[in-house]
Amino acid sequence: MKMPFGLKAWSPSFLRLSVNPFPLLILLAPLWVVKSCGDVQPDTRQEINDILLGNNVVATTGVIPLVADGRTAATIRITASPPVNTSYTIVGDLIDANNKPVLQFDKEGWRQVGTWYEEGYSGTYDEADRHLWLRFKPKISGDYRLKLKSEYFLDLKGAATNSRLPVTVVVTTSQFNGGLLFVTFIASAFLAICFLRLTYFRGRLCYGGKFKFLSSKSRNTRGIYDAGLVSLKLKGRYGYTSARQRRLASPRQYRVILDLAIQDSFGEILFKKDVIGWINFIHSESDEYFTVWMPCLFFRLDQPASLRFRISMPAFVERPDFIEQEWIQFELRDRVVVPWPVGATRIN
Template identity: 30%
Template structure:
């Protein structure tokens, strides 16, 4: 009697979705840009405001304020930033020193130039409520590096430009990656626990036409019986193989008996052998097949397979025969299982 293992079926699409979710979230971590503008800060320290923009108190992610100071070469600035609500109340404030330095270097007969800077101001927050907001920015300090030794503050040649961008629904990439790794690790442990084989009993030899394996199995055990064969051309073949022949069918005699010698399964399988390359000139043929069985009660079983020593009247001969019996917890897909009474 054949039974399909529905309760032990994995769902590949669900697995792919679970694996894809962290990467989709990582892509979405940058958020959606909802505002972009530029503010020019005068050296007098006068505060300048952006045009109004809307922020929503959403459940996914948080708004991010991203400012980029177009810093002149060899200078530093202190930028004050305040977030104002529609009643001109300060709901968030922060500041940062920005700088940009450049120069030349020479060493060992080689030379070049360098340009380093730290001109970004970024912060993430969650507004207390939906509404219309504006940013108020001011330039508190501007120092030219050439006059820094003398502690002289010099004004920039023109107003200092600051690029302002607002992103909604941003996520913390570091926290997201860490959480995703932990979730995937936990899912992997669960997957291994659910679907990993309980036991693998392997018999493997060369130049033997039959193999047998005897073992005891518990009640309701699921067994996967895998047999494989490899054939090659003999050193002195009886007749020459057709070069166009790329496959053979190998008859396999399979029998499963209980501890008292009663036959539970006796049948003949046909194993497809496909060609593969051995070295530059030689060619071999190999194949593998799996069958699934389910026990109703605890049994001690003896599984035996047998194949011919030669195929197609001596064109190819057996090089290797393998038998693997695996006791499973679950199957990775829907499998038709034959019940062993």
């Protein structure tokens, strides 16, 4: 048999209980992200218009209240409307109630209007660099103001001009970044699902594979199975033989019996049962076949035991049509962990 896979190789003993809901607690991680959306305060928005800058003319905005709680971030967006064919600069200071600058920034922008010509075509263009935004978290709560000025205006030839620059300031506050929160939710949910897939219903693969004839592989299932849950999963495929094809009145589902017996090391039969499954018709663009549906079977061992599983399914289903078995795939696993109680048959 193979060595334990994944988390089972190193996890503490209480995590290897056959029925263990504790790993489900990892789902609280993405749920916490969702809950945090409901705990945030609504965004605030303050728009300041009618700011007009000139050469070395200082303009000071009204009061901008900011909160320093470790979660709230403030964003300042400045939009200028420069004259045509002009470059400019904006120098700004965010000052506190004591007129002390706590944040300084500058912005160089321009606007150019003209006519373009290319391969017999022409048109006009109006291009500009007029936007600036800053995002930060205040260290101290209080009332702040924004002080702005423009140091120069230049025309296309680089000569100084006497111009005016209308500016609009928008200040918003929010307690979370929506894009980052969405990425965090997706990442935490993905990691939680991966963790649960590694934890539940995997156990240790004792024997399994995809075979043409299932009964001939029965002897390979003999081995020492650990105490706890043992699972048997089976799926397969049937198809029409070359001599028979599906008729219009052919059924879309067949009943099939799985003959299962479990023996101990002395050959004594500890468990025997005929398990009812179904063969369901599947139609695709290129093929018609049947898939085998068989319930997952669980067995409980009170102590380690040497067992052999005798498994067989009919190679043909003759009535009302003649379909044959193409392949059967099954997996035998011990040390299986489930999140809730399952119907398990006690073997010893």
